[in-house]
């Protein structure tokens with residue numbers, strides 16, 4: 001069976017891009033199924049650092065076709081910019097290499113303005129969104145007044161829909177104290193992008209099913225992470241889509257019988273960007289050590305927004321939950337190199353909530369906010385593991401840490417990453 005799902009096990013930023021880049025070497029198609037340019041994947045190939053927001057990292061493999069599925073929300077102006085940037089770095093992004101679903105929804109300038117207005121109106125309760133217009137675009141989709149990518153093929157109809165959308169948004173934008181949008185300019189920017197994107201638009205459900213039927217391997221690359229899932233994450237501090245396994249099927253339009261593996265990606269510690277509960281969050285020196293200084297692109301600062309990420313010990317409760325929600329067949333643990341030099345390392349094995357010990361995150365925000373992590377302490381390691389390429393290169397305490405994480409989330413860990421470069425992976429078996 002030819003489909004692999006790749007899912008973030010925490011709050012996003014787990015290093016899915018680099019894992020996808022590795023798995024893409026065996027794939028014919030790499031498809032994104034949810035979210036939009038709120039995502040940021042960094043992939044390093046030799047001297048080149050690719051920062052991808054919409055286009056799957058599979059584009060860096062010349063034999064792979066990339067797909068943007070119907071479950072996504074796509075900002076056409078930003079997509080054109082990303083295509084141009086990648087092409088300027090020597091990677092062709094022609095319509096035979098990138099397919100955009102005619103059923104994906106568009107993020108328009110109205111959505112971007114509404115995102116800012118909504119965050120401003122929430123004040124202290126702001127979600128801390130990426131301000132890319134994600135929430136408002138999904139709101140229009142489910143409210144049945146969105147614009148789909150198929151409309152990029154009909155400029156007149158598109159202009160009319162964009163114009164009306166801006167006029168609908170402007171009172172809310174103005175009420176939040178922001179400047180109203182000029183509907184004509186907003187429509188023109190999108191139409192210029194539409195002309196570039198028309199050749200890329202296809203019926204992706206038909207495309208994916210045809211490829212799957214012929215036995216081609218499809219890698220479904222998740223964005224964000226389980227705890228940001230609109231159903232399974234810590235609502236309302238979530239994104240507006242379904243980054244978990246179910247989202248891959250609805251977001252591309254194929255059936256579960258094609259799926260043979262569900263690979264979770266978890267970072268060796270916890271990070272979160274934006275508001276919301278994070279039981280193992282650290283402050284002070286420990287947090288700074290995990291975060292890094294920001295001098296390196298792999299330090300814990302948002303790829304999309306540049307915001308410093310909140311950092312904390314590994315939370316096995318979250319990983320266990322993510323494994324359950326998506327049915328992980330294995331977990332890839334990333335950024336183990338960052339843990340070098342800690343005398344000891346803590347892992348949250350359960351939470352104490354209102355006097356009870358629980359092994360899964362509670363299902364209400366109020367309880368999750370009250371959850372106190374129950375920690376297990378493991379010995380750290382002082383060795384630099386970034387040059388490890390095989391199991392025998394890893395210190396005993398690193399292997400012990402990996403083994404314990406696998407036991408705690410009840411999923412095998414066969415691969416870990418020890419740095420951002422393509423070859424900084426260790427296959428354990």
Ligand code: IMP
Nearest residue numbers: 012038039128129130134238239273274
């Ligand atoms: P939105 O997706 O921009 O609406 O943001 C909703 C929440 O998800 C915020 O807390 C964001 O910081 C978070 N978020 C969205 N995309 C990502 C991502 O790719 N990595 C990490 N956090 C994200």
